[in-house]
Amino acid sequence: MPSSVFVALVGRPNVGKSSLTNYLVGEKVAIVTKKPQTTRSRITGVITKGPVQYVLMDTPGIHKAHNKLDARMTQTAAASLKDVDVTMMLFEPEGELTDSELTMIKALQKGGPAIAVINKVDLLDSFAALEQRKRQVADFRCFDAVVTVSAKDGTGCEELFTLLKPYGNEGPHYFDDDAFTDMPEKELVAELVREKALLFMRDEIPHGIAVVVERFKERPDKDLIDIDVDIYCERKSHKGMIIGKGGQMLKKIASAARMDIEELLGVKVNLQCWVKVREDWRDNENLLNTLGFAKP
Incomplete structure (x- = not known):
């Protein structure tokens, strides 16, 4: 009998949600960089x-909002909990939990x-630190299981999958069996361009960019x-x-x-990139809507 399991992945910025999603799917559906707030919408x-x-x-990633875009991102994460059969909350293997994480735990x-899911066990030197984290998370008494993974090496x-299967509901599949995402190709393309900008540029600029396929x-x-x-x-x-000196940075990104x-589309592409200024778009409700950041 066919069944479907809807799963939300939540956690602090940079905890590895997108890396884990890509590993489990076996395709790149979420862009990944070492910078927090790489994921802006639900993927x-x-x-x-x-x-x-x-x-x-x-x-x-759940974090304190500094502008209207941040607020919408946090609302998106919170709203996702209502739409799913089970939530996987990812944790760092050590260190203090943030206020945002504790708020999410209260919601759960x-x-x-x-x-x-305690991620990044490949980076851990201390087995004792990991055991301490496992006990700490278990003590919240809202998790059916506490597991350790490395999204980097698998x-x-x-x-x-074995853990998630029992949460499924019987009924026809929502997506074609060969689908790996519901994101339109245009959105995937825009995200790949934004990923390269995040990878190549200095910290402060990339969060102030949005990418739209025209x-x-x-x-x-x-x-x-x-x-x-x-x-x-x-x-x-x-x-x-x-754009960079002589257009070098834009060429590198493109x-x-x-x-x-x-690689994604399996066909040759002629890609043209243009840079435009929209002052303070992250705090402008109309521009957020126009650029595709609808309220959840």
Whole structure:
């Protein structure tokens, strides 16, 4: 009998939610960088194993809001808990828990069910620290299981499917069995361009950028897609940095993005990137809507 399990992945920024989503899906559906707040909207990864379809919802990291965009991201993470059969909350293997994490745990104590996933065990030197974290998380008494994984090398990841399976509901699958995400190709393309900007640029600029695909057109006469992308930033000075001396930075971003986009689409791509200024868009409700950050 076919069944589906809807799973929310929540946790602090940079805890590895997107890396785990990509590992479990076996495809790159979520962009990954070492910078916090890389994930801005809810991203869906789909894995079908025989009769069971697992639908993973990778949410933005929970953190204190500094602007209207941050507030929408945190609302998206909170709203995801209501839509799922089970929540996987990811934790660092050691260190203090943040206020945002403790707030999320309180929400899980009222709601449920949930599984605690301690990630990054490949980085840990101290077995005692990990045992301490496991005890601490178990003491919250809102998790049905506490497991340890490494999204980087795959340790313990496959076992998560066995844990998640019992939370499923019988009924037809929501997605085609060969689907790996519900994100439109245009959105995936925009995210890949933003990922490269995050990877190559200094800390303060990338969070002030948004990427929108303005044209996505297959050529009728050959296997080629023309893609035009607008990169929006908040300051004129940022525009100069994104373009770089003689256009070098923009070329670097576009070239790296094009390679990933061609791999994703399985076809040659002609990618053109343009940089435009939209002052303080992260605090402008209308611009947030226009740039695709709808309220959850």
